[in-house]
Amino acid sequence: MVRRFLNLIGKEIRGLHEAAYLLGFFALLSQILALLRDRLFAHSFGAGPTLDIYYAAFRIPDFIFVSVASLVSFSVIIPFLVQELDVSKDRARQFLSQVFSAFSLSILAVSVVAFFLVPFLIPILYPGFAGTEAAAELTVLIRILLVQPIVLGISGFLASITQVYQRFVAYAASPILYNLGIIIGVLFLYPSLGIPGLGYGVVLGALLHLALQLGVSWKNNLVPRFLPRFSKKEVLRVVRISLPRALTLSAHQLALIFLVGLASLFGVGSVAIFSLAFNLQSVPLTIVGMSYAVAAFPTLSRLFARGESDTFCSQMITAARHILFWSIPATVLFIVLRAHIVRVILGSGEFGWIETRLTAAGLALFAVSLAAQGLVLLLVRGYYAAGRTKVPLIINTLSSGVIIASAFGLSWLFDTAPLWRYFIESLLRVEGIEGVKVLMLPLAYSLGVIVNVIALWVLFERDFKSLWRSVERMVFQVFSAAVVMGFVTHTALRALDEFFDVQTLPGVFGQGFVAGVIGIVVGVALLLVLENNEIKEIWHAVHRKVWRVPRVGMEEHGEL
Secondary structure, three states: OHHHHHHHHHOOOOOOHHHHHHHHHHHHHHHHHHHHHHOOOOOOHHOOOHHHHHHHHHHHHHHHHHHHHHHHHHHHHHHHHHHHHHHHHHHHHHHHHHHHHHHHHHHHHHHHHHHHHHHHHHHHHHHOOOOHHHHHHHHHHHHHHHHHHHHHHHHHHHHHHHOOOHHHHHHHHHHHHHHHHHHHHHHHHHHHHHHHHHHHHHHEEEEHHHHHHHHHHHHOOOOOOOOOOOOOHHHHHHHHHHHHHHHHHHHHHHHHHHHHHOOOOOOOOHHHHHHHHHHHHHHHHHHHHHHHHHHHHHHHHHHHOOOOOHHHHHHHHHHHHHHHHHHHHHHHHHHHOHHHHHHHHHHOOOOOHHHHHHHHHHHHHHHHHHHHHHHHHHHHHHHHHOOOOOEEEEHHHHHHHHHHHHHHHHHHHHOOOOOOHHHHHHHHHHOOOOOHHHHHHHHHHHHHHHHHHHHHHHHHHHHHOOOOOHHHHHHHHHHHHHHHHHHHHHHHHHHHHOOOOOOOHHHHHHHHHHHHHHHHHHHHHHHHHOOOHHHHHHHHHHHHHHHHOOOOOOOOOOOO
């Protein structure tokens, strides 16, 4: 049994669609656990002080993770590792050990400094918590969570080995173990340890995440060693490429820190509502956008390194088409079924009806940018694969500025312009309840992401090849089908009111599920009538993988 498990996680996966679907499948499992995690949080704590503290506590460790660990993450290391492996495995092992040694010392030093600075940072970053009892609990939790960026940073470093060898099962299964550790913290550690127990659960999940990546590295005989003395020249070679990427991600994290800090001023529960809505919209983003971006990156790196620019662009186009194909309908379904999604996943225990309505409205505003978020993940990795990291840095910094400025502007407009407030409340059906101002934050986030993808898209077409001409027809087909799907789903919801008791969880789930299935069936039928190519590609990829159809030739843009 153990050997079968090791063989499974060490299995090589080739082909863009097969890898993306496998990543998507495991991402779905991980997101199911993540949704269970959030349901436990919502049920146990509601949108209240405890959940506000919990979600706010992640922002500083996450910032450290993306600003330091991203210097040596798989997105950066893979192109270097591919080059070293082409020479010899010994060269690759030496390269990994050099970079690993410098990274370990750096992230440990930053985390230690942050440990002592936390009490001084809280009043600046989270003014809503300053001078309250929550500040002390937040300090303790942040200090525990500072272990997370160290462990996940090492795991992300080792993930470069996992992806170079295309061991996508191990890479995709790690988040499942991470969420499992958090759930253990909620169920078993919190009752005895209180809020610190939630932090220890996160640390446990991070250790489990690392264990799986370490297993693949061990199997491929590429476990890096800590070297007391390492080559600064070798490390600087990586940092020169990765520093713009680290700054890119840091700008995005700073924007999120700002949004959470602003939410802390909007009243108790605002941080929780914003964070829960963000987590819900991350489900389709992780399953679709992240899966395709991650699956494509190793191949993109190889293609560009070999000078195969036409195939590189073809791979980008293929991934972009499928991200749009899945994301556009997901956006429509999330907007139409937002209340049902939130009620089914979060609506129990301490999570009341007002919190449900606000979270559902926030989910709809986040969902507007789902396709944009997925494309940003892909386009950024395309530039990274080409070794051009300055473009994402400039664009992401710009979009982060748009997010922050929009959050300020929209919040001010909400307070000073009754017409704008009435429009938002009426559009999202949140009239007559307190806390609606928090919805300006997801709206600001979506505006910033849309600016990001437009800029990246235009520059990619200038620097490489036109994407729009290759996806224009597909976007028209999918958008048309999605609009019809949304209309049919909304109509079905109203028609099914007589058949389901929407005062109960089974009734809410049943009504939303049946209406969604009806809408999806109509949308798929319309795509078939329009002779959509993506439907055919998806069928062939799944059919070949599941029923083992003999392969006549390589997949288009495919296997290397």
